[in-house]
Amino acid sequence: MEGGKLSLDLLIGLSIFLFTFMFIASFLPGVFADVRNEIGLMHEAYRLGVVLAEMDGYWRNSSGNGTNWHEKSDQWGKPDFYFFPGLAKGKADYLSYEKIRAFNNLTKSNYDLVRDVLGLKTFDREYDFNVSLESLDSTPYSPFLVKNRAGEVVLQAGKPIPSSAYVSRYERFVWIDPYYDLIGTFYVGTAGVRDIPRGWLNETDKLNETDKVEGNLTYPIKLFRVNVYGKAGPAQPWWLGICFNYLNGSIPSCNAKNGKIEVDFGPHISDNPVFSDNLVEGKSYDLTQTINRMLKERGFRIGDKVLVGLGVKNIDATLDLSDSVALIAGKAAAKIVIHVW
Amino acid sequence: MNTKGQTFTLEGVASALILLLALYTLYQSSLVISPMWSEAVNVQTKIKAQDTLKILDTYEKVDGNFYNDSLQGMIVNLRNCNLSVNCTPNEDFNYSLGVVLGDYDYRLELYWVENDTVKSAVLVDRTPSPNAVAASRYILLNNSELRDSVFYRIGVEDWRPRIFEVRLIVWRP
Numbered sequence: 001m002e003g004g005k006l007s008l009d010l011l012i013g014l015s016i017f018l019f020t021f022m023f024i025a026s027f028l029p030g031v032f033a034d035v036r037n038e039i040g041l042m043h044e045a046y047r048l049g050v051v052l053a054e055m056d057g058y059w060r061n062s063s064g065n066g067t068n069w070h071e072k073s074d075q076w077g078k079p080d081f082y083f084f085p086g087l088a089k090g091k092a093d094y095l096s097y098e099k100i101r102a103f104n105n106l107t108k109s110n111y112d113l114v115r116d117v118l119g120l121k122t123f124d125r126e127y128d129f130n131v132s133l134e135s136l137d138s139t140p141y142s143p144f145l146v147k148n149r150a151g152e153v154v155l156q157a158g159k160p161i162p163s164s165a166y167v168s169r170y171e172r173f174v175w176i177d178p179y180y181d182l183i184g185t186f187y188v189g190t191a192g193v194r195d196i197p198r199g200w201l202n203e204t205d206k207l208n209e210t211d212k213v214e215g216n217l218t219y220p221i222k223l224f225r226v227n228v229y230g231k232a233g234p235a236q237p238w239w240l241g242i243c244f245n246y247l248n249g250s251i252p253s254c255n256a257k258n259g260k261i262e263v264d265f266g267p268h269i270s271d272n273p274v275f276s277d278n279l280v281e282g283k284s285y286d287l288t289q290t291i292n293r294m295l296k297e298r299g300f301r302i303g304d305k306v307l308v309g310l311g312v313k314n315i316d317a318t319l320d321l322s323d324s325v326a327l328i329a330g331k332a333a334a335k336i337v338i339h340v341w
Numbered sequence: 342m343n344t345k346g347q348t349f350t351l352e353g354v355a356s357a358l359i360l361l362l363a364l365y366t367l368y369q370s371s372l373v374i375s376p377m378w379s380e381a382v383n384v385q386t387k388i389k390a391q392d393t394l395k396i397l398d399t400y401e402k403v404d405g406n407f408y409n410d411s412l413q414g415m416i417v418n419l420r421n422c423n424l425s426v427n428c429t430p431n432e433d434f435n436y437s438l439g440v441v442l443g444d445y446d447y448r449l450e451l452y453w454v455e456n457d458t459v460k461s462a463v464l465v466d467r468t469p470s471p472n473a474v475a476a477s478r479y480i481l482l483n484n485s486e487l488r489d490s491v492f493y494r495i496g497v498e499d500w501r502p503r504i505f506e507v508r509l510i511v512w513r514p
Contacts, residue, residue: 173392
């Protein structure tokens with residue numbers, strides 16, 4: 001019958017239409033990029049970067065409030081204790097070493113609490129994060145974490161970064177204060193017990209009554225600063241020679257001229273060293289840039305090892321050394337790397 | 342029965358399914374990006390440029406001198422040169438800027454006011470790519486601090502300030 005046939009057509013047609021309509025309605029928002037994860041995640045990573053690098057943080061409970069949330073570790077997680085873990089120290093990008101360490105410990109011990117207070121856990125979405133403090137030349141393919149003088153990683157907190165998911169990465173350049181804990185200070189002089197970096201060798205050339213310290217460094221060197229306190233012992237010749245050579249080369253001796261601090265490349269210091277200056281009591285010699293420029297001219301690439309030898313004679317001096325934190329305009333610079341997914 | 346202009350039911354269903362499949366493919370393969378969202382990528386570069394200037398802005402002095410690689414040290418060390426001709430930042434500054442910015446390329450400009458007019462000089466002259474972003478920072482120095490530099494004003498009191506705007510334009514090469 002004509003009537004029955006028509007109604008069946010209508011029913012099929014209507015259901016196909018409704019099905020298509022629902023289909024379009026549910027797919028349409030997905031066309032816009034920010035609903036998909038890649039771009040939506042960037043806002044979260046950016047926000048986390050601002051919170052950590054630009055805000056001091058705060059704490060508040062019935063007894064008071066303040067910004068030193070990092071000193072209240074016994075209160076974290078208590079129901080009447082509200083806090084917010086910013087890492088800054090009064091101005092943007094100027095971070096407190098103590099707050100960074102506290103944030104590291106807090107995230108390691110109570111990841112969910114940190115996610116909650118940072119707003120990464122909302123009623124309809126949950127984000128995971130990973131925050132680390134890396135050296136300025138660190139890349140996603142070869143990350144270089146900042147370590148303190150005790151050799152511990154300063155900040156590496158959060159969940160492991162997944163290899164197959166939309167992950168948003170954000171970087172903030174910061175400087176850390178105080179940086180004493182981030183830099184190794186080694187006694188390389190002759191006035192006391194020598195304290196040299198792990199793996200370095202300490203030799204005495206009895207014939208010349210000269211000491212030699214030898215070890216490896218990685219190019220580019222982030223900090224190489226010699227602090228001269230004075231002569232050690234009576235008025236005798238004194239010097240500090242600093243020699244660099246390829247790893248397969250050698251540095252049999254590294255004697256500088258009397259009263260001089262000298263830097264050169266090769267098995268010993270030549271007549272025309274790369275750097276030469278008079279030794280002055282109480283003066284610091286930041287040789288980082290001189291050494292890096294010299295090594296670059298010799299064809300060294302990022303990550304290459306270089307042999308270093310120090311010729312030490314009657315001198316009272318320390319060596320500030322860092323392979324992760326760079327001193328830029330007097331500030332210990334590194335970067336905070338944030339991953340959110 | 343009149344069959345003119347009429348599609349049979351089975352063909353109707355088949356065509357509807359084909360249409361559905363076409364729509365599905367269309368939605369899956371298209372992505373709408375608003376011009377504002379594309380800024381999200383530039384924001385990272387801009388923040389890096391701003392952070393770089395913040396790190397280099399150190400008013401602290403050692404033995405009465407600014408750090409050579411600070412913005413202040415860079416300005417006061419512009420000596421014995423002609424602005425926009427052969428004035429370039431000192432080596433320490435170039436080195437430190439290179440360390441912070443890594444593989445980003447950059448252009449550096451300086452702006453200041455002289456006799457009620459805004460003057461500028463290009464210190465590092467490289468041509469930015471279309472996706473370059475700029476960041477700037479104001480540096481205040483007084484006349485005595487600018488002694489020996491090209492900005493020193495003879496016959497002007499030591500305390501008279503001069504404000505400089507350092508513009509850093511950064512892009513991925």
